[in-house]
Amino acid sequence: MAKINMVTSLNTALHDIMASDDTVLVMGEDVGVNGGVFRVTDGLYEKFGRKRVLDTPIAESAILGAAIGMAMAGLKPVVEMQFSGFSYLMMHQLEGNASRMRTRSRGQFTVPLVVRMPYGGGVRALEHHSESKEVYWAHTPGVKVVIPSSPANAGPLLTAAIQDPDPVVFMEPKRSYRSFKETVDKEKNTFAIGKAHVKETGKDITIISWGAMMRDTIKAVEAVKSKTGFQPEIIDLLTISPMDVDTIVASVKKTGRCVVVQEAQQSFGPASEIIAVINDQALMYLEAPVRRVTMYDVVMPLFAREQLYMPKVSDIDQAITETLNF
Amino acid sequence: MPLKTIDDFSIKQLHILDENGKVDPDLEPDLSEDDLKKLFQAMTLSRMADARMLNLQRQGRLGTIPVNKGQEAAFCAPILALKETDWFVGSYRELGARLMRGETLENSLLLFNGWEEGSVNENNDRTLPISIVLASQLPHAVGLAYASRYKEEKDTVVLAMFGDGATSEGDFHEALNFAAVLNAPVIFLCQNNQYAISTPLKIQTKSRTIAQKAIAYGIPGIQVDGNDALSVYQAVKEAVDRARADEGPTLIEAVTFRMLMHTTADDPTRYRSDDEVTAWEAKDPLVRFKAYLMKKGIWDEDLQKQLEKDCKAQIDAAVQAFESREPFAPDVPFDHVFGTKEDVIEAQRARFLARLGKEKEHGQN
Structure with missing residues (x-):
């Protein structure tokens, strides 16, 4: 099997599912002729035509609102928000309608759609192009939030998101789009919505992350391992909401120590929720306080300073070391 | 009862300078020689600075930038109709307008190299920072305009700029409606450059013009040749005069063309032909304005050479200052x-x- 990057993994998943399911369609700004600004939808327009690959006017609220209508009528729209920073214009459609329609109609109407959006920093971009605001969506009941971390899980999770019966916000870590390649085994897909992935099993400490921070987390783990020979258990969260509480709790009960690494600002983020879950179900097993490594609570700085503010490998290394030595 | 027509609408289009710089004498605006030269200088500086920034970006000395070439008349001429005390509420593709509003070129270099410090216009506190999320600045323009009357500044108006893509956003429609209902002194200037990244105007809107969108909100709308600085100036001037007299907002569509990429991260060869771009080269706003000035006898090749030399020196100085600057504090x-x-x-x-x-x-x- 050839190694591919995350963009190709996502693109292949879209090609495959559109070929096998004619209720799936793609819409968004520049997704057709241009193939998307990151080329995730490349080739779809040529292959499936303008009926199934819609270049839309620039109107995020209408993009999602129309997708909600299509979904209620039995289609499976996969919409692209060009950057997560532009997605807030559709928030009222997501919060006010997509997330609630199943509840409002007691299941008569459902909204099986996917909102893809590149997110995250580290690509030297302009304002609104570097944030990690997964918590906005995760705080909304009725919306699932999925964040792949690598080519191997990106395509399979996108397929699962499209097949899911509910609205899924699918956040793509753009820093990881083309930064590394992996093989993607379509036959042996073990990735599912709502399931975290235990990347490495160990007994000394649980380390949880997601998205682009996974790579930095693994680098930090390798650095500490080479110094101390500890055995970490590494969890790639993959689904932010609904969270895979069982996997987190089982791991922390075993290791007694935990570090959570999130790219987003510190306060009120997914790390806070993970720590609350541990507090609820595994507090008595803890040997050390759970540490979180995060961005600071400032507006995401433009790129001259962004590297100073985003969590670094050395921060993760330090948090792991201190938690192990507590 | 038979159907009856209860209202009729039409949209006017303004052209003053043709592509060869020949002016329609009946429509020629009343601008002084100094103002005409000032406008040409601003357009030239914008063009040259834009080219230099693109060059710096390609050398890795600048981050991703939006590129301005071809739209200089559309964004510079309106500023000439403003007072310093008027508000300017822009988007991100109006470099020359910002320079005319007192922003330094060094600021743009800083901003596009990732320093928020480049957003601060120290020479004019009625110029808002660039706005990246399309149309989101337009309701702000309405609020600024309303506040000026609230504070009994009877003379202040607000000029808001945006592109054709922005007219699809709810914020555009909501702002126009708000401005109309509040009788807010706002001039909405759309730089219709035909493309929103890859999306051509024909799939952005089914309207024949953007100007006609004004009709739905009960305000005047006019289309102008956006590569003709005189047309743009004249339409904005009339709209400014009406706004100052509390006669409400206006929508102006300046028809122009984005000659290069959306930003340096974009590849326009994926979605448009060279022929289309070449056709617009003949309508270059600088070429025709220069021809007009020469026909008027107030410009010649010596002045042109001197201007280009001055602009280059100014740009060199800004690049030098930007690249030799100490970093700002990290915190x-x-x-x-x-x-x-x-x-x-x-x-x-x-x-x-x-x-x-x-x-x-x-x-x-």
């Missing part, structure tokens, strides 16, 4: 989260600075 982002000092933020600042100090000690920075 400035903590200064501006809130207007109040908050313990949560200050504790994080202390942690941030301690970490930086430690990294310096270990030679990691």
Whole structure:
């Protein structure tokens, strides 16, 4: 099997599912002729035509609102928000309608759609192009939030998101789009919505992350391992909401120590929720306080300073070391 | 009862200078020689600065930038109709307009190299920073305009700029409607450059013009040749005069063309032909304005050479100042989260600075 990057993994998943399911369609700004600004939808327009690959006017609220209508009528729209920073214009459609329609109609109407959006920093971009605001969506009941971390899980999770019966916000870590390649085994897909992935099993400490921070987390783990020979258990969260509480709790009960690494600002983020879950179900097993490594609570700085503010490998290394030595 | 027509609408189009710089004498605006030269100088500086920035970006000396070439008449001429005390509410593709509003070129270089410090216009506090999320600045223009009347500034108007893509956003429609209902002194100037990244106007809107969108909101709308600085100036001037006289907002569509890429991260060969671009080269706003000035006898090749030399010197100086500048303090982002000092933020600042100090000690920075 050839190694591919995350963009190709996502693109292949879209090609495959559109070929096998004619209720799936793609819409968004520049997704057709241009193939998307990151080329995730490349080739779809040529292959499936303008009926199934819609270049839309620039109107995020209408993009999602129309997708909600299509979904209620039995289609499976996969919409692209060009950057997560532009997605807030559709928030009222997501919060006010997509997330609630199943509840409002007691299941008569459902909204099986996917909102893809590149997110995250580290690509030297302009304002609104570097944030990690997964918590906005995760705080909304009725919306699932999925964040792949690598080519191997990106395509399979996108397929699962499209097949899911509910609205899924699918956040793509753009820093990881083309930064590394992996093989993607379509036959042996073990990735599912709502399931975290235990990347490495160990007994000394649980380390949880997601998205682009996974790579930095693994680098930090390798650095500490080479110094101390500890055995970490590494969890790639993959689904932010609904969270895979069982996997987190089982791991922390075993290791007694935990570090959570999130790219987003510190306060009120997914790390806070993970720590609350541990507090609820595994507090008595803890040997050390759970540490979180995060961005600071400032507006995401433009790129001259962004590297100073985003969590670094050395921060993760330090948090792991201190938690192990507590 | 038979159907009856209860209202009729039409949209006018204004052309003053043709592509060869020949002016329609009946429509020629009343501008002084100094103003005409000032406008041409601003357009030329914008063109040359834009080219230099593109060059710097390609050399890795600047981050991603939006590119302005071809739209100089559309964004520079309106500024000539403004007073310094009027508000300018822009988007991100109006470099020359910002320079005319007192912003330094060094600022643009800073901003597009990732320093928020480049957003601060120290020479004019009625120019808002660039706005990236399309049309989101337009309701602000309405609020600024309303506030000026609220504060009994009877003379202030607001000029808001945006592109054709922005007219699909709800904020555009909501702002026009708000401005109309509040009779707010706003001039909405759309730079219709035919493309929103890859999306051509014909799939952005089914309307024949953007100007006609004004009709739905009960305000005047006019289309002008956006590559003709005189047409743009004249339409804006009339709209400014009406706004100053509390006769309400206006929508102006300046028809122009984005000659290059959306930003340096874009590849326009994927979605448009060279022929289309070449056809617009013949309509270059600088070429025809220069021809007009020469026909008027107030410009010649010596003045042109001198102007280009001056612009180059100004750009060189800005690049030099930008590249030799000391970095700003790393912890400035903590200064501006809130207007109040908050313990949560200050504790994080202390942690941030301690970490930086430690990294310096270990030679990691």
